[in-house]
Amino acid sequence: MNAKEQRRQDWHTRIAAYRASGLTMKAWCSANHCSVEQLKYWLYKIKRVSSSATPDPKTSPVQFVPLATVNPPGSVSPAPSLTFHIGEASIELHSGFDPMLLREVIHALTSPC
Numbered sequence: 001m002n003a004k005e006q007r008r009q010d011w012h013t014r015i016a017a018y019r020a021s022g023l024t025m026k027a028w029c030s031a032n033h034c035s036v037e038q039l040k041y042w043l044y045k046i047k048r049v050s051s052s053a054t055p056d057p058k059t060s061p062v063q064f065v066p067l068a069t070v071n072p073p074g075s076v077s078p079a080p081s082l083t084f085h086i087g088e089a090s091i092e093l094h095s096g097f098d099p100m101l102l103r104e105v106i107h108a109l110t111s112p113c
Helices: 003-021 025-031 036-053 100-108
Strands: 081-086 091-094
Touching: 003 036, 003 091, 036 100, 081 100, 091 100
Parallel strands: none
Antiparallel strands: 081 091
């Protein structure tokens, strides 16, 4: 780990300690021998890096993930259905659904107006 990465890691640790302390910025900085400006800088910098690493669900492409369900032995399986959400919309599917209709609905929900 180079010096820059080490400094970033040190500040991640310090920021976690600051947040857990419940102290004001001024009190925490005084107790931890740093300036309020340094703390504000690193709070901003780390927030900016972490927010850029988090994809925006409105602009990210739709990704499908495999699902597996397991029923405990002796349990009664409910009628097969699947509910998923796209934004504020919910879609509930039951066995025998029309895949072409689902495709059209998803396209309508994810396409810009």
